[in-house]
Amino acid sequence: MATDQQNLNYNPNAAADPQAGIFGLPYSFDDAKVIYLPVPWEATTSYGGGTSHGPEAILNASSQMDVFDLDVKNPYLAGLHAHAISPEMFELNRRSKILAQTIIEAYGEIDHLPALQKNLDLVNAASATLNHFVRQEVSTIFQAKKIPGLIGGDHSTPFGAFQAAAENYPEYGILHFDAHSDTRKAYLGFEHSHASIMYNAATKIPQIKKIVQVGIRDFCEEEYQFTSSQKDKFQVYYDQQLSAKKMDGKSFASIAEEIVSKLPDHVWVSFDIDGLDPRYCPHTGTPVPGGLDYHEAIQIVRSLAKSGKKIIGFDVVEVAPTLDSQSNPIEVNQANDEWDANVGMRLLYKLSAFALASQKICAWNSDHNSI
Numbered sequence: 001m002a003t004d005q006q007n008l009n010y011n012p013n014a015a016a017d018p019q020a021g022i023f024g025l026p027y028s029f030d031d032a033k034v035i036y037l038p039v040p041w042e043a044t045t046s047y048g049g050g051t052s053h054g055p056e057a058i059l060n061a062s063s064q065m066d067v068f069d070l071d072v073k074n075p076y077l078a079g080l081h082a083h084a085i086s087p088e089m090f091e092l093n094r095r096s097k098i099l100a101q102t103i104i105e106a107y108g109e110i111d112h113l114p115a116l117q118k119n120l121d122l123v124n125a126a127s128a129t130l131n132h133f134v135r136q137e138v139s140t141i142f143q144a145k146k147i148p149g150l151i152g153g154d155h156s157t158p159f160g161a162f163q164a165a166a167e168n169y170p171e172y173g174i175l176h177f178d179a180h181s182d183t184r185k186a187y188l189g190f191e192h193s194h195a196s197i198m199y200n201a202a203t204k205i206p207q208i209k210k211i212v213q214v215g216i217r218d219f220c221e222e223e224y225q226f227t228s229s230q231k232d233k234f235q236v237y238y239d240q241q242l243s244a245k246k247m248d249g250k251s252f253a254s255i256a257e258e259i260v261s262k263l264p265d266h267v268w269v270s271f272d273i274d275g276l277d278p279r280y281c282p283h284t285g286t287p288v289p290g291g292l293d294y295h296e297a298i299q300i301v302r303s304l305a306k307s308g309k310k311i312i313g314f315d316v317v318e319v320a321p322t323l324d325s326q327s328n329p330i331e332v333n334q335a336n337d338e339w340d341a342n343v344g345m346r347l348l349y350k351l352s353a354f355a356l357a358s359q360k361i362c363a364w365n366s367d368h369n370s371i
């Protein structure tokens, strides 16, 4: 592994080389300790759209960031590398989204329309293909003793990564940032949609022992009952309750420590950008008022990394570049502003830094301890 920036002909104080990789860095798969898997997928997105372009937007925006970090000492020296976006998965997403739209538009009539049942079967088969792809890619990253970071895509995309994590860790937990519970069973008949990711994680992957949800503020009664009835598996920090604790004067640092205390020793961080206040992600598919401040979310992950628990991998999902509403819903306006992607790539970098520190691959920046 490269440990000396001189060897890489890389100057962290200079502007990024446009030909460089993610964050303007020069690392290959072999040189890097963190490997990002872009997953351009939003096949079953029912509202809004554009998250299949999230990986591209995040990769493009990432060269604008300075890699120096106040928390972790030179995390980029561990090597950060992003896989290329798979054209096959991008095309499968495009075709599947067209099929899924016919089902979303005809919701309620599905039992009477066998043609749509066939479309539903095709969409579910496409999701299975995507899950298999992600599982294989993330397994390879784990086998190479590296840390996977998935870049969505909608929130269905990490399921294969959770399966790959289960192959390597017989017991682990998920720290789940989101506005939504994501515990619906087969939303609109889609077995693997963004609305079902934590239902699927809880019911299909027994190695996942605990799911700690933070920022949740949009959920149906069935989801509330589902998570409430499984107190050994789900710990939910509803946004309203977090807000009440803050209004009562509880320090956010102590709230963060309490959240972290509920997690097992090995943790995957699943970060839906809409867990944040919508001012950080105005173009996400389903924005909801309220939500975490950027630094509150960072504090929770910082607290996790400092707790002695290990961040085994992470995802950042539901980042949507600006859409041109006049065009095809899966086409992005090339003249978009990149605000959502800017926030997403900075989150991705902080998650990478904290994962590296939690695994003792990088040291904490003791000269600049921020808390």
Ligand SMILES: [Mn+2]
Pocket: 155, 178, 180, 182, 194, 272, 318
């Ligand atoms: Mn979600």
